[in-house]
Amino acid sequence: MTWFIEKHSTQEELADQFMELVLEDEIFKIPGAHDGMAALIAKEAGFQSLYLSGAAFTASKGLPDLAVMNSNELAERAEELIRASNLPVLVDIDTGFGGVLNTIRTALEMYEKRVAAVQIEDQQLPKKCGHLDGKQLVPIEELVQKIKAIKEITPTLVVVARTDAVSVEGVESAVQRAQAYFDAGADVIFTEALTTEDDFKLFKEKIGAPLLANMTEFGKTPYYSAQDFEEFGYNVVIYPVTSLRVAAKAYERVYNEIMVKGTQKEMLNDMQTRKELYETIRYFDYEDLDNRIAKTTVQEYYD
Numbered sequence: 001m002t003w004f005i006e007k008h009s010t011q012e013e014l015a016d017q018f019m020e021l022v023l024e025d026e027i028f029k030i031p032g033a034h035d036g037m038a039a040l041i042a043k044e045a046g047f048q049s050l051y052l053s054g055a056a057f058t059a060s061k062g063l064p065d066l067a068v069m070n071s072n073e074l075a076e077r078a079e080e081l082i083r084a085s086n087l088p089v090l091v092d093i094d095t096g097f098g099g100v101l102n103t104i105r106t107a108l109e110m111y112e113k114r115v116a117a118v119q120i121e122d123q124q125l126p127k128k129c130g131h132l133d134g135k136q137l138v139p140i141e142e143l144v145q146k147i148k149a150i151k152e153i154t155p156t157l158v159v160v161a162r163t164d165a166v167s168v169e170g171v172e173s174a175v176q177r178a179q180a181y182f183d184a185g186a187d188v189i190f191t192e193a194l195t196t197e198d199d200f201k202l203f204k205e206k207i208g209a210p211l212l213a214n215m216t217e218f219g220k221t222p223y224y225s226a227q228d229f230e231e232f233g234y235n236v237v238i239y240p241v242t243s244l245r246v247a248a249k250a251y252e253r254v255y256n257e258i259m260v261k262g263t264q265k266e267m268l269n270d271m272q273t274r275k276e277l278y279e280t281i282r283y284f285d286y287e288d289l290d291n292r293i294a295k296t297t298v299q300e301y302y303d
């Protein structure tokens with residue numbers, strides 16, 4: 001209900017909130033929320049921030065995670081999450097959608113939509129999921145320039161710099177890149193596709209920046225718990241595509257059930273009831289708002 005009724009936080013407030021959560025002692029867990037409904041339910045579950053994943057966003061449009069989207073489409077979806085939840089959102093802007101100028105445009109679009117933080121990576125276009133083989137990286141300087149540009153044009157936008165180097169150039173090179181990105185002004189370092197506890201600990205030992213781990217499913221990273229990441233010295237862990245994967249499996253099941261049996265009756269327990277759905281989207285609050293406005297208008301007319 002935050003969009004219509006409650007006070008909206010500014011981009012600056014959301015960005016501050018985000019960094020406060022990053023710097024807390026306890027690990028900061030950020031779930032992916034691929035649409036406004038997922039955002040509402042994640043907030044209801046107690047999460048204080050949301051992640052808008054490039055992979056989940058593109059998949060929700062029936063597209064692969066190969067940067068085949070536009071920054072304005074992504075900004076619009078980010079706005080949907082923020083309007084629904086009024087939470088700080090971290091948005092995966094991939095490579096910034098091109099060179100430095102494209103990155104600036106993307107950063108401005110995100111800032112205008114009140115995005116708290118953006119995540120930008122050092123892959124070449126067409127980028128790939130960080131957990132796949134065959135990735136190619138840009139020179140360090142290219143991401144350094146993009147980070148500096150974002151910080152100059154939209155200084156309050158939190159920058160999470162991701163390096164994909166571990167599986168391409170090895171961990172030592174990834175550490176060097178991470179340090180360069182931190183020195184360029186990145187607020188948080190995202191170490192992509194690590195496979196061992198020792199590698200996580202090495203980044204903690206070598207880099208003074210807050211660190212983010214990616215606990216995506218079916219990837220290269222073993223299923224460490226949030227507590228494990230905290231023990232490795234990490235500040236943040238994301239679950240980027242989880243909501244989309246679970247939702248897709250659920251509708252795959254129900255579509256097959258209807259196709260085969262001609263009824264969904266046996267799956268009602270797997271569904272949000274009408275009541276639960278209306279509670280989530282605050283249906284009756286909107287209706288009340290409408291009634292109140294209608295009443296006031298009628299009253300004014302007769303006064």
Ligand SMILES: C[C@](O)(C(=O)O)[C@H](CC(=O)O)C(=O)O
Pocket residue numbers: 052053054055056065092128129130131214216217219240241
């Ligand atoms: C974080 C990520 O960039 C994403 O788009 O969510 C992906 C997640 C995934 O494909 O599982 C990634 O490259 O790790």
